[in-house]
Each structure stands twice: as C-alpha cells, then as structure tokens.
Amino acid sequence: xxxxxxxxxxxxxxxxxxxxxxxxxxxxxxxxxxxxxxxxxxxxxxxxxxxxxxxxxxxxxxxxxxxxxxxxxxxxxxxxxxxxxxxxxxxxxxxxxxxxxxxxxxxxxxxxxxxxxxxxxxxxxxxxxxxxxxxx
Amino acid sequence: xxxxxxxxxxxxxxxxxxxxxxxxxxxxxxxxxxxxxxxxxxxxxxxxxxxxxxxxxxxxxxxxxxxxxxxxxxxxxxxxxxxxxxxxxxxxxxxxxxxxxxxxxxxxxxxxxxxxxxxxxxxxxxxxxxxxxxxx
Amino acid sequence: xxxxxxxxxxxxxxxxxxxxxxxxxxxxxxxxxxxxxxxxxxxxxxxxxxxxxxxxxxxxxxxxxxxxxxxxxxxxxxxxxxxxxxxxxxxxxxxxxxxxxxxxxxxxxxxxxxxxxxxxxxxxxxxxxxxxxxxx
Amino acid sequence: xxxxxxxxxxxxxxxxxxxxxxxxxxxxxxxxxxxxxxxxxxxxxxxxxxxxxxxxxxxxxxxxxxxxxxxxxxxxxxxxxxxxxxxxxxxxxxxxxxxxxxxxxxxxxxxxxxxxxxxxxxxxxxxxxxxxxxxx
Numbered sequence: 001x002x003x004x005x006x007x008x009x010x011x012x013x014x015x016x017x018x019x020x021x022x023x024x025x026x027x028x029x030x031x032x033x034x035x036x037x038x039x040x041x042x043x044x045x046x047x048x049x050x051x052x053x054x055x056x057x058x059x060x061x062x063x064x065x066x067x068x069x070x071x072x073x074x075x076x077x078x079x080x081x082x083x084x085x086x087x088x089x090x091x092x093x094x095x096x097x098x099x100x101x102x103x104x105x106x107x108x109x110x111x112x113x114x115x116x117x118x119x120x121x122x123x124x125x126x127x128x129x130x131x132x133x134x135x136x
Numbered sequence: 137x138x139x140x141x142x143x144x145x146x147x148x149x150x151x152x153x154x155x156x157x158x159x160x161x162x163x164x165x166x167x168x169x170x171x172x173x174x175x176x177x178x179x180x181x182x183x184x185x186x187x188x189x190x191x192x193x194x195x196x197x198x199x200x201x202x203x204x205x206x207x208x209x210x211x212x213x214x215x216x217x218x219x220x221x222x223x224x225x226x227x228x229x230x231x232x233x234x235x236x237x238x239x240x241x242x243x244x245x246x247x248x249x250x251x252x253x254x255x256x257x258x259x260x261x262x263x264x265x266x267x268x269x270x271x272x
Numbered sequence: 273x274x275x276x277x278x279x280x281x282x283x284x285x286x287x288x289x290x291x292x293x294x295x296x297x298x299x300x301x302x303x304x305x306x307x308x309x310x311x312x313x314x315x316x317x318x319x320x321x322x323x324x325x326x327x328x329x330x331x332x333x334x335x336x337x338x339x340x341x342x343x344x345x346x347x348x349x350x351x352x353x354x355x356x357x358x359x360x361x362x363x364x365x366x367x368x369x370x371x372x373x374x375x376x377x378x379x380x381x382x383x384x385x386x387x388x389x390x391x392x393x394x395x396x397x398x399x400x401x402x403x404x405x406x407x408x
Numbered sequence: 409x410x411x412x413x414x415x416x417x418x419x420x421x422x423x424x425x426x427x428x429x430x431x432x433x434x435x436x437x438x439x440x441x442x443x444x445x446x447x448x449x450x451x452x453x454x455x456x457x458x459x460x461x462x463x464x465x466x467x468x469x470x471x472x473x474x475x476x477x478x479x480x481x482x483x484x485x486x487x488x489x490x491x492x493x494x495x496x497x498x499x500x501x502x503x504x505x506x507x508x509x510x511x512x513x514x515x516x517x518x519x520x521x522x523x524x525x526x527x528x529x530x531x532x533x534x535x536x537x538x539x540x541x542x543x544x
Contacts, residue, residue: 001166003249007173010245012180025169030137033165033205037143040210043327044148049320053485056315059331060482060490063475066202069169070471074176077461082468082501089493096487109146113139179464184457189349191451195467196346196354199339206335213325218332218365225357232351273438275521279445282517284452301441302409305433305477309415312482316420338474341441346448381418385411 001026004073013075016083017131021072024087024124028069031094031121035062038101038114045108054100054111061097064090065121072128084132087125094122137162140209149211152219153267157208160223160260164205167230167257171198174237174250181244190236190247197233200226201257208264220268223261230258273298276345285347288355289403293344296359296396300341303366303393307334310373310386317380326372326383333369336362337393344400356404359397366394409434412481421483424491425539429480432495432532436477439502439529443470446509446522453516462508462519469505472498473529480536492540495533502530 005022008015015021039058042051068090071083098118104111141158144151151157175194178187204226207219234254240247277294280287287293311330314323340362343355370390376383413430416423423429447466450459476498479491506526512519 003166003170003253004173006249007170007177007246010249011173011177012182013176029165029169030139033161033209034139034143036206037140037147037209039331040149040212040328041143041147043324044212048324052315052320056312056482056484057487059311060479060487062206063478064490064494067471067475070172070198071468073169073172074464074467076176076180076464079465079468079501079504082472082497082504085493085497085500086472089490089497092493093487093490096490110143113142113146117139175467176464179460184460188451188456192346192348192448193351195447196343196351199342200354200358203335203339207332210328210332212328215329215332215365215368218336218361218368221357221361221364222336225354225361228357229351229354232354275438275442275525276445278521279442279449279518282521283445283449285448297441301437302411305437305481306411306415308478309412309419309481312421312484313415313419316484334478342444342470345441345444348448348452382415385414385418389411 008075011075015075016078016080016135017128018135020124020127020131024128025069025072027121027124028065028072028090031117032062032065032069034114034117035065035097038110041108041110051104054104057093057097057100058114061093061118064093068125080132084129087129091122091125091129094118094125098122147211151211152214152216152271153264154271156260156263156267160264161205161208163257163260164201164208164226167253168198168201168205170250170253171201171233174246177244177246187240190240193229193233193236194250197229197254200229204261216268220265223265227258227261227265230254230261234258283347287347288350288352288407289400290407292396292399292403296400297341297344299393299396300337300344300362303389304334304337304341306386306389307337307369310382313380313382323376326376329365329369329372330386333365333390336365340397352404356401359401363394363397363401366390366397370394419483423483424486424488424543425536426543428532428535428539432536433477433480435529435532436473436480436498439525440470440473440477442522442525443473443505446518449516449518459512462512465501465505465508466522469501469526472501476533488540492537495537499530499533499537502526502533506530
C-alpha cells in the first residue's frame, strides 16, 4: 500500500530491513484479514466438521500475521533476534495454513484465495529474513 | 483489496451490510497498521514529550481498528447490536486520533498520512453504520 | 491480579475510573483467553455444526475483551467517549456470548465456564461505565 | 487461573504439552496486560525520551504474549513447529523486555513489576518448549 510506504519513508528511524519492509507489512496485514474471513467461511460450510483443521490454522495464521505486521512496522530500536523469530513463526504458519487451504481449494474458492494470500505472506517473510541476514 | 472482495463474495454467508463491507474492512486494516507506524515514528521524534497524546491515541486506534476489521469480516450469524457498538467505537477513535494527528501534520509528515487513514476509516465505519441502519 | 494492581498504583497517571479499574482489566483479560479456549473446544465437539454461533461469538468476544483490557489499562490522557463506547461494545458481546454459551452449558462444561467468565466481564464493564458516568 | 484450568480439562482435545499448559497461558496473558500498562506508564514519565526502548519492547512483548496465549490455548490439531517457533519468539521478547525494564527498576516501580512478569512468562515459555521437546 502506498500509505505504508509513506509512513516508512517519513519515520525518523531507518528500517533494519534494507528492502521489502513495505511489502512484508502489506502481505502480513492482508493475510491476517483473509484468514479471519476464511475461518468464518469454513465455519459456515455444510462440511464444517471436515474443515476443523483449516479453521484452527486460519485462526493461528490471522493472529500471527497480525502481530508480525506490527513488529515489522516498528522501526525504532528493534531487537533483531525477536524480529527474526517472529518472522520465522509467521513464515511457518503461512506455509502450514496455505497447504491446508490448498487441499480444500477445489471445493471452496475462499480456500484458494486464502492459500494465495498465505503463499504471498510466506514469501515476503522469507525475503525479510534474508534481508535481515544480509544486514547482520 | 481485491482479495478481500473475493473472500466476501465466495463466503456461504451473505453480509449484513448491503454495501461497503469490503471498503470498511480494507480501511480498518489499513488504519491499524498506519497507526502502529505513526506511534513508532512519534516515539522516535525529538519532541516525543509533546506527542504523548498522539502516541496514546494511535495505540488505541490500532487496537480498535484491528478488531473492527475482524468483526466486520465475520459474516456468519453476526450480532447486530455488537457490530453497531464496535463500529461506533471505531468511528470515534478514528475521529479523535485523526484530529490529534492533524495538529502535528505541519511538523511530521507521518501524522499527515495517519490523519488521512483515520479520516478514511471513520468515513467507512459511518457508511457501514448507515448501511446497518438501512438493513434493520 | 496483584501485579495489575501494582502497575495501576505506580503509574504516573491517575485512572479516570475512580474504582474498579483493576477488576475490569482482570475480567477482560480472563474472558479473552477463556473465549479462545471455548471456541477451540466447541470446534472439537462432535456437534460442531450446532455450535457455529457459539464459536463465532466466542471469537468476537475474545477480540473485543482483549483490546478493551488494553484500553482500560492505558491511563495517560484517555478519550472518555472512546472508552465508554468500547466498554459498551464489550458489555454487549459478553452478554450475547454468555447467553449463547449458557444454552450449551448442560452438554458442554467448557460452555459453563465461559458463560461465567462472560458474566463477570459484563458486570465489570458495566461497573466501569457507571464509574465513568460518576466521574463525568 | 482456575477458570483456565477448567477450560483445558473439559476440552475434547488433549494438550500437546503434557504439563504446564495452564501456567503458560496464565503467564502470557498476565505479561500481555502488564506490558501494555508499563508502556503507558513509561510514556507518562518525565524522562520519556530515555524510556523509548522500554516502550518499544513493551509493545512488542504485549503483542507477542497476547497471541502466544491464544496459540497455546488452542488444543485442537496443533502444528508443533509453529507452536515451538511462537514460544521461542515469546521467550526471546520476554527476556529482552525484562532486561530493559530491569535497567529502569530502581527509578520506576512499574518497570520492576513488568520485569517480574516478563521473567515468569519467559520461564513458562521455556518450560513449555521443554515439554514439547519431550512429547516429540
């Protein structure tokens, strides 16, 4: 999002991540709302009993993505180890949740949309981790 | 966002809000990350002591917008009274936070960006409230 | 909790709420985790399809209680109107979620525990609202 | 908390953590509200400019503890790798935030209370990690 880019560029602090900070925040924020929406849609499906694991992972993914967006957005005196650990947790849940959603993609279009959002967020978190590595 | 639109349109549940549900979710999700970013930028400013109220309201606004996005995203059997009360709380904090940010806009560009995000979110929450009223 | 009481009493700011601020924070924080737990337990039940509304309200209640605890915990220059609106939203969702859980209490003990936590949180939010009224 | 214990024991799912699941949830939930409170108290202090790092870490710690409590509370079909990564992120931020708060403990009693909450949460997350290891 353009507004995120302007926030990052006008902060008195320089981002620890040399590149990709805006894309990472946007991907986490998007994945958070998409996962909330997918959990809700799965819960409304006739086959809800078969979608339990999907709902559970959607909830974890929404929670983790939401706070990862917050951590990456805070530029002032970050703690590198914490940032790395949180990005790793976020990449892991996005991979798990995305894989689970992909299984149901043929029957539920919302699971396709969610799997795509998870893949984008997983990628951005991994790019951010590489960028952190390069900065260290 | 296009992905939010696809989630809403492929859910088994129909939104209570006849119009504006996607714009409301997107505005809340954007305002949430922008406010986190503005609180962090304000905290890094030399004049942090004069930005205390801005930081405080940014934090409230980020928290409220974040969960309002979640409530509006859940379409399955919503509780109208709760949705209305939460949208009202969200419109109020966006108005307060936006007004405070506007005061510092001349000196801090991040406050301008945040005030704009708050205004958009306030508007979308008020539209959602009107749409709820019309549905009742 | 004793630790919350010590935080409130050692803050440089005086609480807007003359009484009950600690009990309100503790009740919101408790209700938030209990509702997450109840949503998870309901999702695991054989009759998950009949517990959809309970799960949905549990999720809303966890989200709203969680950020209401945050708002009430922040004592520095609060915005009275926002605090009131958020406490009202919290009391409403606790009443709705508690009523729904109570319906399933005979069959699911976790719903009994959750209905009790919702009732306590509803009460504390209403006390906080009265205390705000008295302060105004 | 007793209510958390009852929720865990009445869930249809068995916890992955053989021991300590209740203490871990309670410690995370407590640390989350204490950190919000400490950030607010630090922001109100005359020496706010020297407490910037404390405020920043308090915010990260509140966010991470809050969602770690949620993940640990969900017992249904957990993803071990994600749970481990999130507990590690939580232990790390509690150690960092606690160490920073300890530096200011002589001057600010709220930082003492917060450092203690961080230490307890760090310990409980590490116990949970050992318990996960033993279960694997």
